[in-house]
Amino acid sequence: MKKKYTYTILLVFVGFCLCSIFWKYKNSESTSYYLLDRKGAVGDSREWQLTRNYATSLLQSLKKNPSDVKPSLALVAIFIQEARVTGNYVYYDKAAMKYVNNVLKTDPTNFDALTFKALIYLSQHHFADGLAIAEKAKEINPYNAFIYGMVVDGNVEMGNYDSAVANSDRMVSIRPDLRSYSRISYLREIYGDYPGAIEAMKMALAAGAPGDEGTEWTRIQLGRLYENTGDLISAKMHYTIALDERPGYAYAMAGLARIALASKDYAMAVSYYEKANAAVTDYSVKEELVEAYKLSGQKEKADVLSNDVIETMSKDAQSGKDDENIGHYADRELAYAYLKINDYDKALEHALLEYNRRPGNIDVNETVAWVYYCKGEYAKALPYLRVALKTNSKNPTLRSHAKLIYEKLGEKNYE
Amino acid sequence: MANPVSAHTINYALENAPTQHVVWYYLQLGIRHIIPNGFDHILFVVSLCLLSTKIKTILWQATAFTVAHSITLALSMKGILLAPSAVVEPIISLSILFVAVENILLTRLKPWRVGIVFMFGLIHGMGFASSLNEIGLPRNKFYTSILSFNGGVEIGQIAIISVTFLLLIVPMGRKPWYRGRAVYPLSAGIGCIAAFWTIQRVFFT
Numbered sequence: 001m002k003k004k005y006t007y008t009i010l011l012v013f014v015g016f017c018l019c020s021i022f023w024k025y026k027n028s029e030s031t032s033y034y035l036l037d038r039k040g041a042v043g044d045s046r047e048w049q050l051t052r053n054y055a056t057s058l059l060q061s062l063k064k065n066p067s068d069v070k071p072s073l074a075l076v077a078i079f080i081q082e083a084r085v086t087g088n089y090v091y092y093d094k095a096a097m098k099y100v101n102n103v104l105k106t107d108p109t110n111f112d113a114l115t116f117k118a119l120i121y122l123s124q125h126h127f128a129d130g131l132a133i134a135e136k137a138k139e140i141n142p143y144n145a146f147i148y149g150m151v152v153d154g155n156v157e158m159g160n161y162d163s164a165v166a167n168s169d170r171m172v173s174i175r176p177d178l179r180s181y182s183r184i185s186y187l188r189e190i191y192g193d194y195p196g197a198i199e200a201m202k203m204a205l206a207a208g209a210p211g212d213e214g215t216e217w218t219r220i221q222l223g224r225l226y227e228n229t230g231d232l233i234s235a236k237m238h239y240t241i242a243l244d245e246r247p248g249y250a251y252a253m254a255g256l257a258r259i260a261l262a263s264k265d266y267a268m269a270v271s272y273y274e275k276a277n278a279a280v281t282d283y284s285v286k287e288e289l290v291e292a293y294k295l296s297g298q299k300e301k302a303d304v305l306s307n308d309v310i311e312t313m314s315k316d317a318q319s320g321k322d323d324e325n326i327g328h329y330a331d332r333e334l335a336y337a338y339l340k341i342n343d344y345d346k347a348l349e350h351a352l353l354e355y356n357r358r359p360g361n362i363d364v365n366e367t368v369a370w371v372y373y374c375k376g377e378y379a380k381a382l383p384y385l386r387v388a389l390k391t392n393s394k395n396p397t398l399r400s401h402a403k404l405i406y407e408k409l410g411e412k413n414y415e
Numbered sequence: 416m417a418n419p420v421s422a423h424t425i426n427y428a429l430e431n432a433p434t435q436h437v438v439w440y441y442l443q444l445g446i447r448h449i450i451p452n453g454f455d456h457i458l459f460v461v462s463l464c465l466l467s468t469k470i471k472t473i474l475w476q477a478t479a480f481t482v483a484h485s486i487t488l489a490l491s492m493k494g495i496l497l498a499p500s501a502v503v504e505p506i507i508s509l510s511i512l513f514v515a516v517e518n519i520l521l522t523r524l525k526p527w528r529v530g531i532v533f534m535f536g537l538i539h540g541m542g543f544a545s546s547l548n549e550i551g552l553p554r555n556k557f558y559t560s561i562l563s564f565n566g567g568v569e570i571g572q573i574a575i576i577s578v579t580f581l582l583l584i585v586p587m588g589r590k591p592w593y594r595g596r597a598v599y600p601l602s603a604g605i606g607c608i609a610a611f612w613t614i615q616r617v618f619f620t
Binding site for chain 1: 502
């Protein structure tokens with residue numbers, strides 16, 4: 001009799017849990033996404049007020065007519081832009097994906113929706129999927145420059161550099177603008193042509209309206225190119241202009257922090273990084289702040305932030321498994337984060353996970369090679385390093401890592 | 416539910432690797448997925464061994480579990496069956512709880528137990544797929560890699576069953592106090608862990 005009761009209780013509990021699981025899942029599917037408050041100075045701008053009002057009106061029209069494609073796509077565009085401004089890709093990519101999928105449910109060949117979906121996949125580092133969707137969209141409309149941009153990005157990330165060059169040529173022939181010039185610049189940089197990359201990035205910058213997020217992002221990229229060629233004065237000038245044009249712009253502050261770091265002004269670097277970190281959610285900013293803390297002797301803060309970065313990145317990656325979002329692959333970033341806390345085995349595990357997904361990408365190969373170097377397995381680093389150097393990139397980090405690895409292998413003049 | 420372009424993540428690096436390398440890689444991955452990484456699967460398999468000391472009983476359940484998880488693993492990786500972790504993971508912990516409590520309530524194999532284990536096996540297979548998807552599969556060696564992974568999972572399970580047999584059932588299974596002093600406390604312990612996971616996964620994630 002007692003057993004019978006226990007059995008009944010067990011069955012009731014199992015039934016209750018099953019109902020809760022499905023109810024919770026169904027509920028999460030119907031979640032509405034809103035714009036979150038912005039942090040720092042960008043939260044007070046007029047542009048933000050307009051964006052917020054526009055998003056509210058779009059959400060209201062969607063409430064009236066949930067299957068309306070136009071407001072859905074407009075909302076997706078806002079979420080994608082907001083992810084870039086705030087760095088909160090986890091939330092906004094999820095939001096954008098929900099509305100994109102809604103549109104594709106009713107219209108599977110909707111060009112704009114496919115383009116956005118490719119963009120979201122690329123943002124989530126699901127590069128193979130992003131490239132495949134972009135190619136599909138390109139077939140639907142082969143005269144749209146923007147989609148060529150997605151194809152270029154996907155090919156770059158997958159390590160198909162020849163295809164990336166071919167598509168960027170096509171892109172610029174359709175529409176010579178900020179987007180196409182900046183991609184040409186990036187490809188030239190990959191192939192080790194820094195003067196050419198700077199020239200193209202200047203053209204991209206000239207094609208944009210000062211103060212726009214896209215334009216100032218481009219200005220930061222130009223500054224970064226100067227930084228990589230050792231021209232810190234020009235780099236600093238561009239970061240300062242960007243901050244002037246867009247007060248509180250996190251990437252401009254991070255750029256100025258790097259300049260301060262290079263001048264060994266660690267207190268200034270930490271101060272800039274902390275402001276940037278408060279304004280944007282971006283692992284790269286956090287990683288650089290860790291380095292700045294270390295250099296300024298604040299080891300404890302560096303360790304806390306390092307562990308926090310690892311925990312948040314792992315959580316972000318996991319979050320995608322639990323809901324509609326497919327999750328953010330952050331294995332390359334995690335590999336570097338684990339290197340910072342000297343956990344080489346975890347670093348290698350994540351570096352190889354990323355390598356399995358895109359074995360042709362030079363940055364991924366550089367990461368694997370560097371992890372092997374840190375583990376003291378220099379010979380194992382070599383094949384990856386060779387792939388990393390295949391485009392003759394002159395990236396200073398890659399070059400310095402290559403020099404160290406080759407030296408350990410007894411080759412002093414590898415070039 | 417997300418609809419990725421490919422049914423599964425593609426492991427590009429292994430597409431150019433020799434077949435024996437792929438087999439070895441996924442076999443190891445399958446074993447590691449149980450030992451040491453799959454603590455929840457270990458508890459489930461141990462629970463299957465606790466119902467009875469008869470090898471036939473254990474084999475019936477283990478076979479039902481294996482067949483079921485192989486089906487859903489293959490279907491999930493082919494993209495035919497898609498289930499989010501938000502649903503799969505809590506049900507996996509619920510399955511462990513159910514089997515553990517049932518070990519206390521039953522003394523011998525009932526027909527529905529095999530059916531229930533089969534149903535839970537289907538869910539566990541989706542859990543395996545979710546983990547395997549992170550690593551990805553080479554497109555040109557899809558079946559080789561999935562069979563190797565499954566083989567690794569089986570080796571892991573057989574290892575758990577063997578250890579349970581050697582350390583628990585063989586030396587203590589015939590003792591009159593076996594159920595009272597071994598099965599009940601072990602099942603209760605496993606049940607508590609599973610109940611904690613269930614509540615955590617259902618209500619706090």
